[in-house]
Amino acid sequence: MNWIYEPWPWYVSGFMIALIMFLLIMVGKNFGMSGNLRTMCTICGAGNKADFFRFDWKAQRWNLVVVLGAIIGGFIAHEFLTVEEAVAINPNTVADLQALGFESAGKAYLPNELFDTSVFTDIKSLSLLIIGGFLVGLGARYAGGCTSGHAISGLSDLQIPSLIAVIGFFIGGLIMIHFIFPLLF
Amino acid sequence: MRTIIYLLIGIVFGITMFKSEAASWFRIYEMFKFEAFHMYGIIGVAVITGVIGTFLIKRFNVRSFYGEPIKFYPKEKKVKRYLFGGILFGLGWALAGACPGPMFTLVGAGFAPILVVIASALLGTFVYGLLKNKLPH
Numbered sequence: 001m002n003w004i005y006e007p008w009p010w011y012v013s014g015f016m017i018a019l020i021m022f023l024l025i026m027v028g029k030n031f032g033m034s035g036n037l038r039t040m041c042t043i044c045g046a047g048n049k050a051d052f053f054r055f056d057w058k059a060q061r062w063n064l065v066v067v068l069g070a071i072i073g074g075f076i077a078h079e080f081l082t083v084e085e086a087v088a089i090n091p092n093t094v095a096d097l098q099a100l101g102f103e104s105a106g107k108a109y110l111p112n113e114l115f116d117t118s119v120f121t122d123i124k125s126l127s128l129l130i131i132g133g134f135l136v137g138l139g140a141r142y143a144g145g146c147t148s149g150h151a152i153s154g155l156s157d158l159q160i161p162s163l164i165a166v167i168g169f170f171i172g173g174l175i176m177i178h179f180i181f182p183l184l185f
Numbered sequence: 186m187r188t189i190i191y192l193l194i195g196i197v198f199g200i201t202m203f204k205s206e207a208a209s210w211f212r213i214y215e216m217f218k219f220e221a222f223h224m225y226g227i228i229g230v231a232v233i234t235g236v237i238g239t240f241l242i243k244r245f246n247v248r249s250f251y252g253e254p255i256k257f258y259p260k261e262k263k264v265k266r267y268l269f270g271g272i273l274f275g276l277g278w279a280l281a282g283a284c285p286g287p288m289f290t291l292v293g294a295g296f297a298p299i300l301v302v303i304a305s306a307l308l309g310t311f312v313y314g315l316l317k318n319k320l321p322h
Contacts, residue, residue, distance in 0.1 A: 007205070008204040008206075010226030010227045012205075013226075013227045014230025014231040016197070017205075019197075020201065021231075025249070026255075027187065028250075028253050029191075034285040037285060040307055041311050041314065046314060049314070050311075053311075053314050062187070062191045065195060066192075066194060066198065067195060068192060069192045069196040069197075070202065070286060071289050071290065072199060072293055073196040073293065074291060089220075109211075110282070111282075115210070115299065116298070120297075120301075129281060132278075132281025132305075133281050133302035133304065133306040134277065134306065134309040134312075135273050135281075136285065136302070137277075137307060137309025137312075137313070138310065139272070139277055140284075142269060143267050145260075147286070148285070152231050152235060154260065156231075156235025156239045157257050161260040161263065164264055164271065165270065168271015171272050171275060172276040173217045173276070175272075175275075176279035177214060180276075
């Protein structure tokens with residue numbers, strides 16, 4: 001059972017993600033996480049401002065339960081199933097990130113420069129988290145799905161729209177890392 | 186009962202996201218730098234397994250555990266919304282290093298600043314709702 005404490009290899013992880021999608025399909029649901037953000041907006045009363053949020057959110061309660069599970073799963077994995085949480089990324093990537101000022105590259109699960117609690121008083125890091133999150137929320141709804149809904153569920157169903165969305169994800173990601181990061185850091 | 190099943194699936198999902206390191210900002214950066222196979226392997230295996238399973242479900246008209254027919258809904262045939270929305274999503278994904286599943290997993294793992302990402306993702310979703318009719322789809 002020692003393997004469970006190590007980072008899971010890609011083939012185990014990929015298979016598990018497909019398994020999760022099939023379990024949801026087999027209980028009559030589907031695998032898509034970003035729809036929950038819309039449901040949460042509706043619960044907060046966004047229906048008063050835009051028609052887009054006027055829908056029967058109670059039909060989506062099951063997916064909020066999946067989100068609750070994802071939070072609990074993160075807690076379990078972090079507290080009980082992980083001995084060493086530093087992510088062993090490519091040494092070239094580490095060197096690269098250190099040159100950009102990410103000292104924690106290769107030594108942590110998330111960069112301290114963006115996810116240490118000290119960022120709450122760091123205007124630059126806080127702004128980057130806000131902009132990043134905003135684009136994720138806006139883009140996911142505009143595209144009608146995120147990594148789970150398009151890259152996994154949609155591609156598994158050979159949906160061309162999902163392929164277009166995934167190509168978009170990569171265009172955006174590559175622009176951010178290769179052209180915008182050098183300006184930001 | 187069904188609620189417990191959704192909760193268990195969510196827990197397995199959360200554990201998988203954390204243990205696969207797909208919830209790590211570093212892995213997303215490394216993926217966009219093309220400096221490791223890890224994320225491509227994860228997505229590749231998930232999609233190949235997914236394609237085979239989805240084909241089999243359709244081919245043999247597999248029913249759900251509750252005996253109901255399984256329906257797959259084709260997405261609307263458009264280009265702009267997927268491309269433009271996808272690019273915006275990709276910009277955010279690379280910057281925040283988290284997509285809408287892992288961001289919740291990271292809350293459980295105890296990274297408080299991810300709450301800022303979730304709050305702004307909710308704001309982004311809300312702004313889409315406001316602008317929906319003005320954006321090219």
